[in-house]
Amino acid sequence: MDLNTKFTPQNWPEHAEQATMEGKNKFVGFWIFLSCEVVLFASLFATYLALKDSGPAGMDLAKYSTKALYELPLAFAMTMILLTSSLTSVYAMYHMKNFNFKGVQTWMGITVILGLCFLGLEIYEFYHYVHAGFGYRHSAFSSAFFTLVGTHGLHVIIGLVWISCLIFRNMKRGLNLYNAPKYFVASLYWHFIDVVWVFIFTVVYLMGVLG
Amino acid sequence: MSSVAQKKGFGAQVWDYLTTVDHKKIAIMYLAAGTLFFAIAGLEALFMRFQLMFPESTFVSAGTFNQLLTMHGTTMLFLAATPLLFAFMNAIVPLQIGARDVAFPFLNSLGFWLFFLGAVFLHLSFFMGGAPDAGWTSYASLSLYSPGHGIDFYVLGLQISGAGTLISGINFIVTIITMRAPGMTFMRMPLFTWTSLVSSTLILFAFPPLTVGLFLMLVDRMFGANFFDHTMGGNTIIWEHLFWIFGHPEVYILVLPAFGLFSEIIPVFARKRLFGYSSMVFATILIGFLGFMVWAHHMFTTGLGATANAIFAVATMTIAVPTGMKVFNWILTIWGGSIKVTVPMLYALGFIPSFVAGGVTGVMQAAAPLDYQLHDSYFIVAHFHYVIVGGIVTALFGAAHFYWPIMFNRALNEKLGVLTFWIFFIGFHLTFFLQHFLGLMGMPRRVFTYMGDQGWDLFNLISTIGAAMMGVGVILLVLNVLISIKSEPLNRRDYWGDGRSLEWALETPLPFYNFKQTPLVRGYDPYWIEKQEGNKEGMVYAEPVGDIHMPNNSILPLIMSIGTFIAAFGALYSPWGDQAIAGTADSVSPGLSVGLIVLGLGITVGAMIARSLKDDLGYHVHVAEIEAIEKDLAQYRATGKKGGNK
Numbered sequence: 001m002d003l004n005t006k007f008t009p010q011n012w013p014e015h016a017e018q019a020t021m022e023g024k025n026k027f028v029g030f031w032i033f034l035s036c037e038v039v040l041f042a043s044l045f046a047t048y049l050a051l052k053d054s055g056p057a058g059m060d061l062a063k064y065s066t067k068a069l070y071e072l073p074l075a076f077a078m079t080m081i082l083l084t085s086s087l088t089s090v091y092a093m094y095h096m097k098n099f100n101f102k103g104v105q106t107w108m109g110i111t112v113i114l115g116l117c118f119l120g121l122e123i124y125e126f127y128h129y130v131h132a133g134f135g136y137r138h139s140a141f142s143s144a145f146f147t148l149v150g151t152h153g154l155h156v157i158i159g160l161v162w163i164s165c166l167i168f169r170n171m172k173r174g175l176n177l178y179n180a181p182k183y184f185v186a187s188l189y190w191h192f193i194d195v196v197w198v199f200i201f202t203v204v205y206l207m208g209v210l211g
Numbered sequence: 212m213s214s215v216a217q218k219k220g221f222g223a224q225v226w227d228y229l230t231t232v233d234h235k236k237i238a239i240m241y242l243a244a245g246t247l248f249f250a251i252a253g254l255e256a257l258f259m260r261f262q263l264m265f266p267e268s269t270f271v272s273a274g275t276f277n278q279l280l281t282m283h284g285t286t287m288l289f290l291a292a293t294p295l296l297f298a299f300m301n302a303i304v305p306l307q308i309g310a311r312d313v314a315f316p317f318l319n320s321l322g323f324w325l326f327f328l329g330a331v332f333l334h335l336s337f338f339m340g341g342a343p344d345a346g347w348t349s350y351a352s353l354s355l356y357s358p359g360h361g362i363d364f365y366v367l368g369l370q371i372s373g374a375g376t377l378i379s380g381i382n383f384i385v386t387i388i389t390m391r392a393p394g395m396t397f398m399r400m401p402l403f404t405w406t407s408l409v410s411s412t413l414i415l416f417a418f419p420p421l422t423v424g425l426f427l428m429l430v431d432r433m434f435g436a437n438f439f440d441h442t443m444g445g446n447t448i449i450w451e452h453l454f455w456i457f458g459h460p461e462v463y464i465l466v467l468p469a470f471g472l473f474s475e476i477i478p479v480f481a482r483k484r485l486f487g488y489s490s491m492v493f494a495t496i497l498i499g500f501l502g503f504m505v506w507a508h509h510m511f512t513t514g515l516g517a518t519a520n521a522i523f524a525v526a527t528m529t530i531a532v533p534t535g536m537k538v539f540n541w542i543l544t545i546w547g548g549s550i551k552v553t554v555p556m557l558y559a560l561g562f563i564p565s566f567v568a569g570g571v572t573g574v575m576q577a578a579a580p581l582d583y584q585l586h587d588s589y590f591i592v593a594h595f596h597y598v599i600v601g602g603i604v605t606a607l608f609g610a611a612h613f614y615w616p617i618m619f620n621r622a623l624n625e626k627l628g629v630l631t632f633w634i635f636f637i638g639f640h641l642t643f644f645l646q647h648f649l650g651l652m653g654m655p656r657r658v659f660t661y662m663g664d665q666g667w668d669l670f671n672l673i674s675t676i677g678a679a680m681m682g683v684g685v686i687l688l689v690l691n692v693l694i695s696i697k698s699e700p701l702n703r704r705d706y707w708g709d710g711r712s713l714e715w716a717l718e719t720p721l722p723f724y725n726f727k728q729t730p731l732v733r734g735y736d737p738y739w740i741e742k743q744e745g746n747k748e749g750m751v752y753a754e755p756v757g758d759i760h761m762p763n764n765s766i767l768p769l770i771m772s773i774g775t776f777i778a779a780f781g782a783l784y785s786p787w788g789d790q791a792i793a794g795t796a797d798s799v800s801p802g803l804s805v806g807l808i809v810l811g812l813g814i815t816v817g818a819m820i821a822r823s824l825k826d827d828l829g830y831h832v833h834v835a836e837i838e839a840i841e842k843d844l845a846q847y848r849a850t851g852k853k854g855g856n857k
Contacts (some may be wrong), residue, residue, distance in 0.1 A: 016715060020390075024389055025314040025315065025385050025389055025390075028314075028385050028388055028389055029314065029315060029381055029382075029384075029385040032381050032384050032385060032415060033381055033414060035416070036377065036381070036415045036416065036418070036419050037419070039415075039416050039419040039420065040419035040420075040422060040423060043420045043423040043424075043453060044421060044423055045457075046452075047423070047427065047438065047449055047453075050446055050449055051438065051445065051446065051449075053442065054444035054445075054446075055437075055443065055444040056443050056444055057442075059444065061383075136434070136435070136436060137434075137435040137436060137437065139437055139444050140437040140438060140440070140444035140445040140446070142437075142842075143430070143436035143437045143438055143445075144438065147426075147427070147430070147436070147438075148260075152464055161527075161820075162823075165820055165823050165824065166823075169823060169824045178826060178828065182823075201235060209769050
């Protein structure tokens with residue numbers, strides 16, 4: 001399909017993200033990329049589970065254990081914020097399907113704001129732990145915790161920079177078949193980040209405090 | 212742009228290669244880089260063999276020997292075999308499926324530059340305080356306490372080049388899924404394309420655990436984390452698991468495309484359809500799947516317990532079944548064929564018994580109780596060299612002869628090729644066959660010397676002579692390549708006369724867009740079908756001549772890769788390393804370390820953002836230009852002179 005076609009909501013294709021060969025490649029390629037990200041996080045989860053609560057001989061478990069450290073209300077708030085941001089990125093995709101560019105930009109913008117809130121809470125949480133003496137070099141447990149959750153946090157940062165760039169670069173361009181796949185894979189990525197967090201919330205926080 | 216030799220300044224040609232996104236040129240770069248590292252790693256092997264030629268030799272010191280064996284293994288697997296296979300995958304897979312380029316030409320270039328700069332970074336260790344010395348497996352209990360920066364170079368270099376490999380893997384998967392010509396269904400794909408697909412899938416699932424393992428090692432050594440340090444609650448076995456979850460599939464990542472190459476070579480020279488095509492496909496997928504179920508057979512002696520050992524032993528033996536299917540299919544393809552023994556076919560015929568020998572010793576080691584005897588002995592060395600040299604290197608040499616006409620429009624010399632084959636092949640068996648017995652007699656692997664009069668002296672001497680013969684073989688092959696540069700261009704299609712798949716239907720030299728019109732595939736072995744029906748053009752077309760859409764060249768992949776290269780130095784000289792674990796006497800100030808990391812990653816991310824902000828729509832080659840290029844190529848093929856049309 002020609003990239004220069006002027007689109008209206010009437011002639012905008014059903015699956016705009018896959019209407020061009022490049023778009024289709026990007027769509028397939030990104031799913032494949034996500035499958036390797038799954039293995040990456042699986043390896044980190046396995047490492048964390050092997051090392052949790054483990055530290056130098058005589059580490060004070062009353063102070064430095066999953067039960068003593070984690071606070072479920074904070075983790076729950078973070079979960080809700082990130083889940084909501086996933087929902088807002090779905091709204092953006094819904095508007096993309098209807099060729100409503102303003103809707104896409106607005107909801108993507110809201111997604112970024114929610115992502116920033118999540119990131120702020122995560123930084124607060126990390127700061128809190130480090131302040132309590134639970135730094136990155138404290139023990140095998142602390143290294144594993146910060147690496148797993150921090151890698152997720154790094155993915156959030158990458159996602160935020162990426163989506164912000166998309167919003168910025170397309171402000172003047174409007175929606176077309178060249179940038180529709182870009183929005184689509186960015187929203188896929190954001191969902192993936194969300195799914196990983198659901199596992200972190202379950203495996204790290206819920207199982208840590210209640211298990 | 213066209214692959215016809217053009218009068219271009221040297222600078223312009225270098226720039227062309229630095230920015231190219233053409234899969235054929237990237238293939239040539241992979242081939243050149245892979246050959247370079249193959250030569251370096253080969254020399255390292257020769258140094259080791261010369262040291263072991265006589266008992267209590269002092270040719271190299273123990274420390275140097277450790278560096279040599281580490282770099283030999285690491286380089287051969289990551290920086291020689293992988294890029295050489297990628298060279299053929301890049302050159303041939305798009306042609307076999309009737310595509311004009313890969314799915315992501317930009318990423319193809321990025322993958323190459325990341326691999327190359329990661330490899331260069333690793334090799335800088337020789338000049339900057341010593342190479343890694345903990346073996347290619349770099350077990351944490353050993354590598355964590357290795358003084359100096361060797362292991363840091365290993366970790367960072369492999370991290371960078373591993374990212375490149377992963378990117379290329381994704382690229383090949385998408386290319387094969389979405390870019391196939393009309394009619395090229397999955398069950399009509401040539402075996403090399405199939406094995407490339409499965410091998411890329413293995414890359415996809417095997418490299419992330421390595422990335423994680425390397426990252427954990429990086430932060431342990433350079434930033435004071437505690438993953439593998441047992442005094443801080445860490446666990447060194449985690450490295451072994453992560454490494455082998457990657458490391459075992461890595462063997463299949465390399466050997467499956469080699470199987471694919473032989474599955475292309477054998478039918479052409481047996482002049483028979485590949486026997487049991489669908490069972491070959493099934494066996495490939497099965498090997499790929501089982502490859503992930505067996506990693507702990509490298510860890511039988513670690514102490515995982517009898518139950519785990521039994522499960523992994525049985526799973527390992529299971530792999531012999533699909534592999535056996537493949538061996539019988541190759542034999543049955545040759546059986547009753549009208550055989551032409553050319554150089555590629557010689558390599559294929561040499562491959563089958565050599566690889567079977569390597570496979571059989573593999574099944575022996577799969578029996579966990581026996582493995583307790585064989586572990587860390589020369590028997591293991593003999594086994595994996597039979598698999599890797601007998602399987603992968605013979606495939607690479609055979610494929611070089613086989614595909615040289617397509618890649619370079621020149622042929623390698625047959626007579627010299629036959630001589631090379633015999634010298635290399637005899638040298639290979641001399642080197643490694645006796646090492647089985649050295650192992651059974653108790654010679655441990657990775658030792659820099661041994662006492663005389665234990666019955667090991669003669670076998671070690673013969674082994675070294677064999678290694679020297681392999682070296683001569685490689686020199687002859689390189690000589691053959693140099694001679695071919697001066698030889699007459701072929702300017703024809705189907706050099707071997709019995710080509711079966713699409714790549715042989717194309718006349719060399721290829722235009723940069725490969726196919727003027729996308730071909731229509733009417734069955735398995737499409738070119739063979741067209742030849743059978745007397746089609747002089749060798750193809751039927753799925754579209755009329757029309758504008759062709761091609762991707763733009765870009766320098767950004769190189770810039771992105773350079774960024775990671777700079778950042779790696781920042782991490783290397785980090786002042787946060789644990790003094791007790793590894794010496795950090797030459798670490799730099801925190802500001803400089805962080806500054807380098809930020810600068811390097813800033814360059815990478817900046818280039819990514821620049822890539823994102825600008826629309827890159829590619830360009831169209833219009834019908835008139837296509838006709839001019841085709842006319843030009845026809846004139847060149849006829850007269851050897853370049854016209855002035857483009």
